[in-house]
Amino acid sequence: GRAASFTLDLPHLRSIQLKFVTLEDSKGVGDSFSRCPSLEVMDSYKFWGTGTRNFAKIQVFVLPNCHTWSMMRSDDADYMDFYCPKMRQMELEGAYALKRVNLLSKPPAAYASNPVYKARGAETRFTLCLRDSCWPTGSIIGHPRLALCEPASKEEADAAEDSNPAAATFRQFQAMQSGGGDMASFLSNLMKQHQ
Known part of the structure; x- marks a missing residue:
């Protein structure tokens, strides 16, 4: 369904599933997810309206415990920054407007002093699925924690997109x-x- 905006403040939320959600105003989407520091799994299908064209700044997701992030067919998702030291699987499938994805090495200043956002233990390696998505710039491609990317190269992604x-x-x-x-x-x- 359609929603005017998206606001979460659920510090104990561990998983969320969003299907067929269209936002009219995407300001605060990253901030909302970031107010859920216990979040481990985010699974969405056709979660639309998250791009910067839709009145938003670049979405910054501060997810100290998230190990699975799946955005399938978030067609307008374009610029995203993630602090996610426990990420094991990231899927950005069918993100046709994807431009840039950065992986942050530490939480942004607004979160740094709060102990719930501090990484515990070693950072994990992760797999990245960009099937049917634009190949993004940013630090995620070639990041030392990136164990596997599908498709494996921009050329492979372009060939798949053309078809x-x-x-x-x-x-x-x-x-x-x-x-x-x-x-x-x-x-x-x-x-x-x-x-």
């Missing part, structure tokens, strides 16, 4: 939006392409 009709349609939709095009023409052209 994915959903990615091509999303790029056309973004071009229509940024160019001031109208929805009726976009839908008419889309129908012609798929007849």
Whole structure:
């Protein structure tokens, strides 16, 4: 469903699942998840409205205990920074607008003095799945903790994206939006392409 905004403040929340959620205002999404320092698993499908185009600053997720982060088909997710020393599996599948993902080595200053955000034990290595996503810049690719990335290279990702009709349609939709095009023409052209 649609939501005007997204606000969490659940310090003992350990897992969350979001399906078919569209945000009208994505300000504070990263802050909301960061107010859940016990969070271990985040699983979402079509969690839309998290990109910076939607009135937001870059999303910063401070997740000291999170080991699994799965965003499937978060089409407009674009700029994200993560502090996640326990991450073992990150999936950013179908993130067609993905631009940059950074992995932070320490929590941002606003969280640094709070003991619940301090890493306990050694940092973990993690796998990253970028299937059907744009290849991001940022520190996540090539990070020393990155054990495995699928696809393995930007070239492999580009080849897969070129053969994915959903990615091509999303790029056309973004071009229509940024160019001031109208929805009726976009839908008419889309129908012609798929007849």
